[in-house]
Amino acid sequence: MTNRPAATESLLQEALLSVRRHIVLAGFVFSCLIAAVLAVLLFYPRLYASEGKIFVQLGRSVASLDPTSSTGQTVNVQETRETEIRSIADILESRQMAEKLVDELGVERILDDGWPEWLTLPALPKISLEDESSAPAPSNSDEPVLTASELERVKRRELAVNRIMQRVSITPGQRNTVISVSAKAQTPYLARDIVQTMMELYRVEHVRVHRTEGSLEFFESMVGELKQRVETSEEAIRQFKINHRLVTIEGERSLLQERIDRAELGLVDTGAEVAASEARRRKLVDLIENLEATETTQVVRGNESPTASGMRNRLYELQVEYSRQRALLTEEHPRLRVLEEEIRLAKEEISDVDQLVVQETEEPNERRRSLELALDQEEATLNGLYVREQAYRDDLELSRQRLELLAGVEVELAQLERTYDVAVIDLREANIKRSQAEVNAGLDEVNIANLSVQPATLILKHISPRGSIVLPLGGLAAVGVAVAIAIWRERRRPLTSPREIVERQLDLPVLMSVPRVAPATMDRVRLVALEPEPSEGQPTAVTVGHSEGR
Numbered sequence: 001m002t003n004r005p006a007a008t009e010s011l012l013q014e015a016l017l018s019v020r021r022h023i024v025l026a027g028f029v030f031s032c033l034i035a036a037v038l039a040v041l042l043f044y045p046r047l048y049a050s051e052g053k054i055f056v057q058l059g060r061s062v063a064s065l066d067p068t069s070s071t072g073q074t075v076n077v078q079e080t081r082e083t084e085i086r087s088i089a090d091i092l093e094s095r096q097m098a099e100k101l102v103d104e105l106g107v108e109r110i111l112d113d114g115w116p117e118w119l120t121l122p123a124l125p126k127i128s129l130e131d132e133s134s135a136p137a138p139s140n141s142d143e144p145v146l147t148a149s150e151l152e153r154v155k156r157r158e159l160a161v162n163r164i165m166q167r168v169s170i171t172p173g174q175r176n177t178v179i180s181v182s183a184k185a186q187t188p189y190l191a192r193d194i195v196q197t198m199m200e201l202y203r204v205e206h207v208r209v210h211r212t213e214g215s216l217e218f219f220e221s222m223v224g225e226l227k228q229r230v231e232t233s234e235e236a237i238r239q240f241k242i243n244h245r246l247v248t249i250e251g252e253r254s255l256l257q258e259r260i261d262r263a264e265l266g267l268v269d270t271g272a273e274v275a276a277s278e279a280r281r282r283k284l285v286d287l288i289e290n291l292e293a294t295e296t297t298q299v300v301r302g303n304e305s306p307t308a309s310g311m312r313n314r315l316y317e318l319q320v321e322y323s324r325q326r327a328l329l330t331e332e333h334p335r336l337r338v339l340e341e342e343i344r345l346a347k348e349e350i351s352d353v354d355q356l357v358v359q360e361t362e363e364p365n366e367r368r369r370s371l372e373l374a375l376d377q378e379e380a381t382l383n384g385l386y387v388r389e390q391a392y393r394d395d396l397e398l399s400r401q402r403l404e405l406l407a408g409v410e411v412e413l414a415q416l417e418r419t420y421d422v423a424v425i426d427l428r429e430a431n432i433k434r435s436q437a438e439v440n441a442g443l444d445e446v447n448i449a450n451l452s453v454q455p456a457t458l459i460l461k462h463i464s465p466r467g468s469i470v471l472p473l474g475g476l477a478a479v480g481v482a483v484a485i486a487i488w489r490e491r492r493r494p495l496t497s498p499r500e501i502v503e504r505q506l507d508l509p510v511l512m513s514v515p516r517v518a519p520a521t522m523d524r525v526r527l528v529a530l531e532p533e534p535s536e537g538q539p540t541a542v543t544v545g546h547s548e549g550r
Helices: 004-021 023-043 081-092 095-105 107-111 148-167 188-209 215-244 249-289 306-328 334-352 366-445 467-492 499-506 519-525
Strands: 048-056 168-172 178-185 294-300 359-364 451-454
Touching: 004 023, 004 467, 023 467, 048 081, 048 188, 081 168, 081 178, 081 188, 095 107, 095 148, 095 188, 107 148, 148 168, 148 178, 168 188, 178 188, 188 451, 215 366, 249 306, 249 366, 306 334, 359 366
Parallel strands: none
Antiparallel strands: 048 178, 048 451, 168 178, 294 359
8 A cells, every 4th residue: 555644755855855956946946036026026016095985874865755756646665775875886886987087087197007117018019000090980970080099098098997997896884874985096195086086976976866857947837837827817716706796706695695685575565565555545546536526615596497407417417427437447548538528518518508597606626636636646656666666576586696697606716716726736836846946956056965975094005015925925936936946857867766765655675776766657666565475474675676767
């Protein structure tokens, strides 16, 4: 069996012997490598780090609702703080932020590696004599044509952006609302400026992404439209009231109800007065009918002819009949006209006959005359009552019609007032939202955000390359390379191996020195076994000889 610890020890001894024999070569290699490590530590551009922190407060961008998102029915969906922190970190890591940072700090400052000029390699010449970027673009292409200098400037800007994206690290906090922004750069001041500028640029970007563009202008135009709507509604209500002669619906209804009540009460009172006046008129008519129109105040008696007496009797009968018919008929009745004509003819006939012997003196009946005057007054009063009663009826009918019309007018006015109220409410809400938009715009102008920025640190100690790591690793690498070269050099030389080394490698006693055995043939050598003697059972020494390469 193969004894692995012994083989390992043999390899170590071989390495030590190889280094001892080639100490000059190993020392030279070790010195060169150590010098290279020291050169790296001395001349390799150093990187410096800076760190800043952003504390995301619970500000207006989270706790408040944008005015434009609440113009209708909305459901308030609150995002978690973890989502907000992750979103901020994604924006900080975006290429746009890196481009803004490059534009702010400058391309040359970011691409300055800090190498000494004598270590800077000259630029390689261009393969093509004609710059491809200056070639004319196809006629149907809308892409701009860049000159060689412009193309070089764009390439360097892209290199600077890529370097920023590689050297800037964004670390969201775990179970907190703090975001760490760290950067590496060639100088501590550049690292600090990168972190500080990144945080300041994000403050502006944070305000921008939480801003609703055109919100203030939108609400200002909405307020103007709603003001016009309110004024139009007010004018419509005013014109409607003027056309219908209204002050208020309730006032107009009260007035109409009072007129209706007054007309109904007037009808009742006037009806009673009409009934009383008609009764008085009938009584006066009855009294007048029982009285003669004239009365005899003086009688002179004498002889009278029979003809004159008959005519006089006839005239008297006609007069009595006329009085009776007059009480029953109107003045324009034909019967009264006929009686009047007969009375006139009878009077003419009497005038032609001899005068009566008896002469009577007649005068108007004063009592009848006073009753007739009272009757005329009563009729005038009755006619006035009739007129007043009709006026009450007309007023009652008109008031009831206006009350019915008022119901329709009330509906139309209610619609106009409802439109006005809705416009006023919308205007009030729009004014509130415009005020919110003005406040947000004012805060955005001064870049007020819910962020607390910790200034970037200035660390003058470089972080790369680290001597505490590079020197030990470089030393170990130098030792390993020096030993490896010594072993390689030793194995390339055809020297005889010492007897002690061969015994350890074969784990067998060796009687004499043999040529050096290569490691590749060592396994075949180990296949040689000792055959025990039958009597003693002890191994017998075997002399083995192998040349290198066999």
